[in-house]
Amino acid sequence: MKNKLFLAALTSTIAFGCATAAKVEMSEKAAARLAEFEPTGKTRSCMSLTTIRSIDALDESHFLVEAAGGDYYLNKVSGRCSGAGRAGNRLQYTVTTGQLCRNEIITVVDNSQGFTVGSCGLGDYEELQEKPTE
Numbered sequence: 847m848k849n850k851l852f853l854a855a856l857t858s859t860i861a862f863g864c865a866t867a868a869k870v871e872m873s874e875k876a877a878a879r880l881a882e883f884e885p886t887g888k889t890r891s892c893m894s895l896t897t898i899r900s901i902d903a904l905d906e907s908h909f910l911v912e913a914a915g916g917d918y919y920l921n922k923v924s925g926r927c928s929g930a931g932r933a934g935n936r937l938q939y940t941v942t943t944g945q946l947c948r949n950e951i952i953t954v955v956d957n958s959q960g961f962t963v964g965s966c967g968l969g970d971y972e973e974l975q976e977k978p979t980e
Contacts, residue, residue: 876904883918883974890971892947901937903930911971919971928964929954
């Protein structure tokens with residue numbers, strides 16, 4: 847009987863793991879902002895902190911990174927960064943190499959209370975190109 851219960855629990859865990867690994871949908875806010883850009887097909891795994899001007903959390907899974915020179919990158923984080931797109935929250939990170947790289951952990955902090963509300967790992971930086979204005 848124990849083996850059957852264990853197997854049922856294991857099967858539930860595997861099914862749950864598969865469901866959470868499904869592709870994360872983009873919010874309407876993120877889609878609207880990203881409609882201004884086209885992907886170039888180029889990616890990079892790290893960005894120098896001196897070139898990063900801002901990181902805008904479009905939603906809990908998509909960050910728009912503005913770099914020096916007016917370059918833009920999309921970073922699709924692994925999983926969800928709970929609270930990242932909420933007003934009043936800030937993104938926080940600690941690095942030792944002077945670069946912000948894939949798999950670095952980003953923490954979401956509530957500015958009013960100062961406590962952590964979420965965290966996630968960064969993905970690759972996908973280079974974007976602004977669409978020409980018509």
